[in-house]
Amino acid sequence: MFTMFPGLLLSAALTLTGVHPMPTPHPTPTVAPAEEVAPVDAQYEAVAAPYPPAVQDALSKVRKTGGHTVVRAKGKSYVVIGAGQRPTGGYQLVADQVKRTGPHGFTVSVHVKAPAPGAMKIQVISYPTLVIALPDQQAQVTVQMR
Template sequence: MKGLITLWLSLTIFLTGGMPEMTSHPSDHPQPAAAHEIASPPYPKQVEEAWQAIRKEGGYDVIDQNETRYVVIGAGQRPTGGYSLQIDRIENKNGKIIVYVVEKKPAPSALTTQAITYPSLVISLPAHDEAIDVVFVER
């Protein structure tokens, strides 16, 4: 009998993961932000100026223009080709839009252009009042 109870408890723990189901409030988790688009040149004049500065220095800037918010993101100078920036995700968290960016790097054995490059990215979002932050994510 003792063995049967032990077997039943073991199976119950195994099948349920041993943890009670936890519920959370929906506001505890970040919500996906509004759709974005990767913007391509030619950029509006203010966006072009921000891009010229940001791509070499690194960092980001937000430009509001014509019912659109442009987020200009730059990684700064890199020693070779093969680097790029990609959007990992965009979340609306605590009333703030957070853009998570990953810098893709060339593989150690990759053949790359032997020239200084400036990986950068411009995205556009619908106009809104929330602040925007950019977070660089290591992968």
């Protein structure tokens, strides 16, 4: 009886916080991007896994070190952005604005959203990432991270 209690307590805590016991291969937003993104003047979409192979390769390169890269695949330009290592779960990269600056020019503004103070966080090192697809395969992208 007493040996089941810690497992039940852990299950209840995970259920209440919405944390899954198995980590997902890529952190996905818990809120639809439209709710956190400021009004934009360029078409784009935040992309979730599964990714094209070239995007997956780029993601594995920027995940731990941070930074960004642009991958051209399937008629689109994928902007792959990594925030680098964070001490706990709960961190997210959020697109603030995507602006068209020329015929093939785009500026993507993103910020790292930290977990709320006092919130329960999974005690695991995390690597927040974001993949944005632009409809222009020739896109010249500038990323502004704050």
